[in-house]
Amino acid sequence: MSTLEAFGTSTRAVHDGERRHQTSDAITTPIHQTATYWFKNSEELRAYQEGRLDRDEYGRYGNPTVRAVERKLASMEHADEALLFASGMCATTTTFLALLPRGSHLILTRDGYRRTRQFCDEFLSKMDVSVSVIDPANIEAFEAAITDDTSIFFTELPTNPYLRVLDLPAAARIARKRGIKVIVDSTFATPALHRALDDGADLVVHSATKYLGGHNDLLAGAAVGGRKLIESVRNALGILGGIIAPNDAYLLLRGMKTLDLRMERHNQNALSVARFLEGHDKIRRVFYPGLASHPDYEVAGRLLRGFGGVVTFEVEGDYEATVRFVDRCRIPYIAPSLGGVESLIEMPVLMSYWDQTPEARRRFGITDSLVRFSCGIEDTVDLINDLEQALRAV
Amino acid sequence: MKRATEWVQYQQLNDPYAPSATPLYQTATFRLNDKGDDSDYDYTRSGNPTRRVVEDQLARVEGGSSAFAFSSGMAAITAACALVSAGEEILACVDLYGGTYRLLSQVATRHGIRVRYVDTSDPDALARAFDPAPKLVLVETPTNPFQSVTDLFRLSELARAAGSLVAVDNSMMSPYLQRPLSCGADLVIHSATKFLNGHSDVTAGVIVTNDTELAERIGFYQNATGTALAPFEGWLLERGMKTLPLRLDKQQSNAGLLARYLRSHPVVERVHYVGLPEHPGRDVHERQAHGAGAVIAFETGALERSLELIGALELFAVTVSFGGVRSTASLPARMSHASIPDDVRLRRHFPEDLVRLSVGIEHIDDLRDDLGRALDRAAATTETLT
Numbered sequence: 001m002s003t004l005e006a007f008g009t010s011t012r013a014v015h016d017g018e019r020r021h022q023t024s025d026a027i028t029t030p031i032h033q034t035a036t037y038w039f040k041n042s043e044e045l046r047a048y049q050e051g052r053l054d055r056d057e058y059g060r061y062g063n064p065t066v067r068a069v070e071r072k073l074a075s076m077e078h079a080d081e082a083l084l085f086a087s088g089m090c091a092t093t094t095t096f097l098a099l100l101p102r103g104s105h106l107i108l109t110r111d112g113y114r115r116t117r118q119f120c121d122e123f124l125s126k127m128d129v130s131v132s133v134i135d136p137a138n139i140e141a142f143e144a145a146i147t148d149d150t151s152i153f154f155t156e157l158p159t160n161p162y163l164r165v166l167d168l169p170a171a172a173r174i175a176r177k178r179g180i181k182v183i184v185d186s187t188f189a190t191p192a193l194h195r196a197l198d199d200g201a202d203l204v205v206h207s208a209t210k211y212l213g214g215h216n217d218l219l220a221g222a223a224v225g226g227r228k229l230i231e232s233v234r235n236a237l238g239i240l241g242g243i244i245a246p247n248d249a250y251l252l253l254r255g256m257k258t259l260d261l262r263m264e265r266h267n268q269n270a271l272s273v274a275r276f277l278e279g280h281d282k283i284r285r286v287f288y289p290g291l292a293s294h295p296d297y298e299v300a301g302r303l304l305r306g307f308g309g310v311v312t313f314e315v316e317g318d319y320e321a322t323v324r325f326v327d328r329c330r331i332p333y334i335a336p337s338l339g340g341v342e343s344l345i346e347m348p349v350l351m352s353y354w355d356q357t358p359e360a361r362r363r364f365g366i367t368d369s370l371v372r373f374s375c376g377i378e379d380t381v382d383l384i385n386d387l388e389q390a391l392r393a394v
Numbered sequence: 395m396k397r398a399t400e401w402v403q404y405q406q407l408n409d410p411y412a413p414s415a416t417p418l419y420q421t422a423t424f425r426l427n428d429k430g431d432d433s434d435y436d437y438t439r440s441g442n443p444t445r446r447v448v449e450d451q452l453a454r455v456e457g458g459s460s461a462f463a464f465s466s467g468m469a470a471i472t473a474a475c476a477l478v479s480a481g482e483e484i485l486a487c488v489d490l491y492g493g494t495y496r497l498l499s500q501v502a503t504r505h506g507i508r509v510r511y512v513d514t515s516d517p518d519a520l521a522r523a524f525d526p527a528p529k530l531v532l533v534e535t536p537t538n539p540f541q542s543v544t545d546l547f548r549l550s551e552l553a554r555a556a557g558s559l560v561a562v563d564n565s566m567m568s569p570y571l572q573r574p575l576s577c578g579a580d581l582v583i584h585s586a587t588k589f590l591n592g593h594s595d596v597t598a599g600v601i602v603t604n605d606t607e608l609a610e611r612i613g614f615y616q617n618a619t620g621t622a623l624a625p626f627e628g629w630l631l632e633r634g635m636k637t638l639p640l641r642l643d644k645q646q647s648n649a650g651l652l653a654r655y656l657r658s659h660p661v662v663e664r665v666h667y668v669g670l671p672e673h674p675g676r677d678v679h680e681r682q683a684h685g686a687g688a689v690i691a692f693e694t695g696a697l698e699r700s701l702e703l704i705g706a707l708e709l710f711a712v713t714v715s716f717g718g719v720r721s722t723a724s725l726p727a728r729m730s731h732a733s734i735p736d737d738v739r740l741r742r743h744f745p746e747d748l749v750r751l752s753v754g755i756e757h758i759d760d761l762r763d764d765l766g767r768a769l770d771r772a773a774a775t776t777e778t779l780t
Contacts (some may be wrong), residue, residue, distance in 0.1 A: 026722065215636065254595065257719045262754060264640075331399070376402055377639075377640060379398035379399040
């Protein structure tokens, strides 16, 4: 580069070849592994500060690779904007911190990821935010919980682990009348199965670690919605700092390209597994919204394009029998999380709820024989054969 | 275990932290014990645990015992050609990727290797090809871009009788659709840049074999020349391969529909796709492969028309390479096969107007609409031409 000719080798080693303003026509999105962005001169910086120039300044406030993923996700969710985070919990907590006024009231569901409730109990209470926990997918309970201070209703759709499906359009109508924002955690559905914003949600959050990333190899979160709400959350993120790293954003982008194909196989595997388990005498009960036995079968059929890859069930036996079954499975890994190409299996009692008292577990429906199975993209027949041989241990 | 399962479930590294994803050993060297021996790895050029995971998986899906990952498909082909010494001969099929032709005609010959080109899709020409016996036979089937099909069982039989080695470039099919080792080939080569990785973001090559002696020689050559795949590229390749069955099922189903659509369009003079019933190599192909893949070539009759057509495409990116999730279009005579001299292309009746499509995983309706619009534009050019 001509401007660097006067400099020595070490300076060139740092600078040369990297100062370019034109991106190439590479078919993939470049990974901008950079912490900061440079200005050509002070006037450019000033133009940026005065809002005359839209560009990047510092990695915590934005990154071109991250923005590419955000644009893709917003487009898939039919939204104005999307925002990425370092993890799903970071997406939820940053969103709550940004949008909940002091002294306001939040409504949550009993079934749902435990750490979300824990954050509300332990941290939001310090901000004088009160929390009501209601039965999932229950419109009457939602309406009854509303107070004059209610500002947000947060629900997973479907919920974890019982896969309850709220009648979102109905809940959103009530919420709109009362000026309440509805935030839907769409981790289990993804935009491939459900666009919650089209059904009346104000904001969607994701643990993008799960199906969006899809390969069990990155952690990420997302919030998606209208420009104004996302801008508020984006400002909070710039201060709180839970940003996704550029390389993880690229891997997420890459994973999202096959989301539709993966979800189709996940749906197909889970429905077959759920049907198989429901007909098996060593299984007490199966929870899957694609089965007529599920309380939200009708709503799920109306709202979702497919029922997702997670099947929850109770083994006909005690804790020991369930452990024997899980340990005898050959295909799924025993691991937390879900949504990857590899099948995962876990007993919620041993995983998320191990530190809880039996009473607390009972309150959330976590029994000793409960199993959550996240179907991967393996062959359906292989998965069913594996479950069948493992159930002989019960 | 069914095919869809074996692409996801396989031996992981024995890592003390039990991660769900393969650890990325981004290291150049490995600490040795005091005596400097008794270690699986010493230097990444010679071996790397991350690369080993993807190599073992490649060997498994190809039905081989050893696999070697290279920094590009051409590096893999170069390593296969290195099994041939000065004075010996390579026999290659006529329709070859431009880069392979360039390697054989301008590099291998300079090393004193003789190269002979034969239309191996012609059974009579194939039968005559082993007198004299070459050291190595290198074929693509179906070929890129004309999709001529070589009978791999017959080729391997003739080669075995003559004492020749058979190497098959399987990039167009991937091991999901075709396993040349099971047809009797000695070596399978891939540009893993294509379907294996599938996301257009890694350049990589592969050789797989069942023969321990060949494996030893390839491993030696790879280490000696330093062309092994970088750890991070190996990591991305392994990740990409997990969705190969899903990607290829979708890409192939899209391609079959587009090939039929193209055939019915008045602007299109000829479609080259082994999945079409009238394709001359279809019967042979069906005996040795599970599907027709996702690359289609077709002719419009005039270069101007083809240029107009690919210029009008919106979803199909105009670019070289194939096999990625995104649909792409190219003019092979000007792009992937431009390294074949004009007179050679002319002699081989390589049409300038040939368009090659690599069909991605987009929705078929969107692809057909895009192609339809572009074909209509090309039809308008036709009117101006006549």
